[in-house]
Amino acid sequence: MSEIKKLVRENILNLKPYSSARDEYSGQAGIFLDANENSLGSTINENVNRYPDPYQRKVKDKISAIKGIPSENIFLGNGSDEVIDLLIRAFCYPGKDEIIIMPPTYGMYSVSAEINNVGIKEVFLTSEYDMDVDKVLASVTDKTKLIFICSPNNPTGNCLKNEDIKRVINTFNGLVILDEAYIDFSEKKSFLKSLLTYPNLVIMQTFSKAWGLAGIRLGMAFADKFIIDIMNKIKPPYNVNELTQKKAIEALNNLELKNRMVDILLKERELLEKQLTKFDFVEKVYPTDSNFILVKTLNANKIYDYLVNKSIIVRNRSNISLCLNCLRITVGTKEENKLLIEALENY
Template identity: 35%
Template sequence: MNVLDLARAEIRALIPYSSARMEADGGRVLLNANESPWSPAGDAGEGLNRYPDPQPAALVRRLAALYEVAPEQLLVGRGSDEAIDLLVRAFCRAGRDAVLVSPPTFGMYAVAAAVQDAAVVQAPLGPDFALDVDAVLAALTPAVKLVFVCTPNNPSGAAVAPDALARLASALRGRALLVVDEAYGEFADTPSAGMLIAGNDHVAVLRTLSKAYALAGARVGVLLAAAPVIALARRILAPYPLPAASIAAALAATEAAALAETRRRIGVLREQREWLRGELAALPEVVEVLPSAANFLCVRWRDAAAVYARLLRAGIVVRDVTRYPGLAGCLRISVGTPAENRAVLAALRDVEAAA
C-alpha cells in the first residue's frame, strides 16, 4: 500500500493555493503580490515589505544536511505544532478516523485530533514510562491513521529504544503513519528515527529549533518524511509559514560556528541534568526523579503543591504535570544554567540563593 492511500482523498485531490512568491520565479520588479514597494521604518535592509519564500531554499538545504535527509524530504513550518496539525488534517477524516497516543505524553497530539474531530486511542506507557510496543499494536484499529511516539518523551523524559521504533515501523506498514516526535532528540544518546525514513514511506519525524538551538521565539519546526508525504503536507500549509526574521535566525543558528556552540551548550545541559538529578534525589521531599534523556527532569514529590508554591515564592516557575496519567505528585523542571539550577536547589533547601 502506498502511504498516500492512508491520507484523505479530498486532500490528495486538492489543488493547493499558489502564492505570489511561488510564482515570482526570480523577477526583479515584483508587482504580483500587492505588497508595499517601500520598506518599513527600521527595516535595515531586511526586505520586510516582501512576503518570504514559503519554503526558503537555503534553509531547507541547510536543515536537510543537518538532519541527513534529501531536501524534498523536509518541510519547515511554525514549530512542531504546525506539523502535527498538518498531519492530522491530511490523514484523519472528521468523525471517522483516529490518532493513537501513549500517555503521559505531549498534549498537542490530542488537541490537534480534537480540532479535526478525530478520535484519540490510548496505549499508555509502561510502569517505567517506557513505550509498550505490544500495547500500541493491540490498541490499533482500522480507524487509526497516525501513531504518535515522543522520544525523549515529554513530560516523563524517557527515550524510546531504536529497535522498538524499528519494530513499530515494520508492524505499521500499510496500516498507519508512524510520527516520531524528536523535539528533545539532541539531548539523548539514541540515534534519530530519521534513519527509518529511507526504507519506510510511512514514517515521519518531527524536529524543532526551539530547544537545543535556542530559537523558541522564532518558531521554526521541521517535518521529515518521504517526499510524497511532504508534498501532501505542503498542499494545506499556510502560504507563508515562516516570517523573514525567523528564517534569518534559523540560518544564523545553523552556521558552523553556531552549531559548535550549540553542541557545547548541549554538553553543559546534559552534565547539569545528571548533577541536578543527583542533588534532587537526595532531598527528603523527593519520592523519585524519573530517568530523563531530555533537557528536563520530572520529579515526584511528597507534596508537589507545597513545593510548587515554595519555588514560586522564590521567583522560580516550574511545570505542574500532576494532571497527566501516572504523574501524580510530579513537577517538571527544565535544566537551566548552572546558576539557575543552584537557585532551584537553594529554594528547595529553604536557604537564600547566592547572588
C-alpha cells in the same frame, strides 16, 4: 495506488492548492509588481516588505547539509505544532478517523486531534514509562491513521526503546509520527539515518529546544517526498516568515554554539539529578534523555506553591496520569539551578 496515498483524505488528494505570487514566479532579479507588497520598503529597519520563500529553500539546504537528508524530504512549519496539525488534517477524516497516543505525553497531539474532531485512543506507557507495544498494536483499527510516538518523551524525559519503535513502524500500516524534539539531549541516535527506509515514518524535530530558538517558531518534519508534498499542498502559503528564515540560517551557521550549549546543559543536568536525589521529600528522580527532569515527590502541590512563592516556576505534572506528585524541572543556567537547590534545601 501506494499504501500511503490510500491514507490521505480524498479531498486533500484532489485539492488544487493556492498558487501564490512566489509560486508562479520565483526568480531573484526583476521588478516585482505581482504580490501587492509595499514597493517602497518596510516601516522597520529590516527588509521584510517582500513575501518570504514559501518553501524556505535556503533554510532547508542548510538543514539538509547538517542532517544528511535531502531537501525534498524536509518540511518546515510554524513550530512542530503546525506539523502535528497538518498531518492530522491531511490524513484523518473528522468525525471518523482516530490517532493513537501514549500518555503521559506531549499535550498537543490530543488537542490538535480534538480541534479537528478526530478520535483519540490512549495507550498508556507502562509504570516504567516504556511503550506497551502489544497493546498499541492491538488498539489499531481500520480507523487508525496516525500513531504518535514521543522519544525522548515529554514529560517523562526518557527515550522509548528502539526495538519497540521499530516494531510499531514495521507493523502499523498507517503513519508513525516520531517526535524527536529533545533528541539533541539524548545519547541515543535519532531515527533520521534510517528515515528513507520507512515510507510510513515522519520524524519531527524543532528549533525550540537545543537550538534555543523557541521564540522564532520553527519546526522540522522529515519524511518520504510524497508526505512532504502533501504537507506543502495544504500549509498556509507563507507559513514560515522571513525573519524566522533569516535567523534559522544564522543559527545553522552556528552549529558549534548549539553543541556547546547542549554540553553545558548536560553537565548541569547531571549535577541537578545528583542534588535532587538527596532530598528526603524526593521519592524518585527519573532517568532523562532531555533538557528536563521528572521528579516524584511526597507532595508536588505543596513544593510547587513553595517554589512559586520564591519566584521559581517549575511544571506541576501531578494531575496527569502516571505522574502523581511529579514535578517537571527544566535544566536552567548554573545560577538558576543553584538557586533552585538552595530553595529546596530550605523547604
